[in-house]
Every structure is written in structure tokens, then in C-alpha cells.
Amino acid sequence: MPKYALHFGATLENLPLIRYFVQQRLKPHLPDSIQLNQVTVAVEELCSNSILHANKEDPTRQLRLQLHIQKKAIHIYLHDPAPPYDIHSYPSEPQLLRKGTLRPGGFGIYLMRKFIDRIHVRRGKRDGSIYHMVKEIS
């Protein structure tokens, strides 16, 4: 089963590169353009959270994105040098919908959870964290 990896520094300038990597590698496995876009958005949200919040946009900090494509699922791993945060501690709906206000808080994590079937977070073997997202494919 194919495995792909992308190493990148923690800067938002790398977002187009991340999108290109995901779309090029997953397009043969996700022919539906909406579904491909949903996975791309979920991966970008995960990466931009790590870049902005965990690594404070320090381009010297290196992250590794891996795609493992299996027959029934796509496994996405993000290896982050920063400590993990608990994705599941965020509200299950964006604040916009939950409170009826116009505050866009929690949009990114909400999209990740909507567009991906499972998300796991664990500490790395030595340090940092590993985020693991699973998208089931039919």
C-alpha cells in the first residue's frame, strides 16, 4: 500500500505546498472532488493549528506529514515537535452555531471532525506529538 511523506517548517507559507501534496497523492483514491476537498481542508486545519498555536510560526521547527493509503481507509499522520493538545476537548459545534453569535471560534477543529472519520492524538516516542486521522473509503 502506498506511503508518502512531506517534511515542512512551521510557517503558513507552506500551506499551499501541504494542499498540493495531499491533493496530488489522494486524487487517485478520492475521485469525488468534494470528498477530496474535505480531506484537504481537514489536513490543512490540523497543520495550520500546529503551525500557529503549537509552534508559534517558527520555520525552524520541522513537522512531518505522512499519508498511508490502504484499501479501505486513508491514514494521515502529523508528527509535531510540540506537546499534544486534546482535539476532543473542543465543542462539538462551532460557537457560531452553538451560541447563535457571530464568533468564528472552533471552525477549524469542527471541520476536521466533520470531514474525517476518526482522530487520535498521542505523545511521540521521544518527544512531541503524533496526530492520526482516518478517512474511510469505499
Add this chain to the structure above:
Amino acid sequence: MQVEVQPGMNGHFTVKLSGELDALTAPRLYEKLTQLVQQNPGIQKITLHCSGLTYLSSAGAGILLMSMDNFTPKGISLELTQVQPEVYNVLDMLGLTKLMTITHA
């Protein structure tokens, strides 16, 4: 991302967007829209023409929401037209299609 402002009649401006609206480019769009409003006191409506907008992340959606939140009290309406299906899907998932006038490509 490319942003092209086209003045219209009766305080109606069209802003053509093309490219990708993400955490990197969204602040630039917000700055452009804010400048547009500041420089045109008689502005009543902004139509974002999105046929060339190929990607939108949560940061882009957040900027659209923030713009609407800031412009509505000034009597300025914001609408999106010709939105591509992939971008519409993200806006719809976040509930923005219920808050703003958004039409498909």
C-alpha cells in the same frame, strides 16, 4: 489570492476573488474589504464574485463572517455569488449559508 475591486452603481461594489483563501491569505482579504469600506462612505453592498475561488479554509470562512459582522451595523450587505461546489460545501457545513446570501456557480 487575487482580489479585484470593480465599482458599480448606487454604492454597489463587486470584488472578484480568485485563488485560495486560507490562514495566510485571509487577513489580506479582510484588509482589502476594510479599506474599501473606509474609502467609500456611500457603499451599500459588496458582492464577492467567487467563480475563481478554488479553496476556502476555516480562516477564510472566519474572515467572511467577521466582515459581515462589521459591515452589517454600517448598513452594508455582503453576498457571495458563483461559489464553486467545494467552497460552498465548507460554507454550508459551518452554517454560513444560513447567515449570508450565497449562490452556487
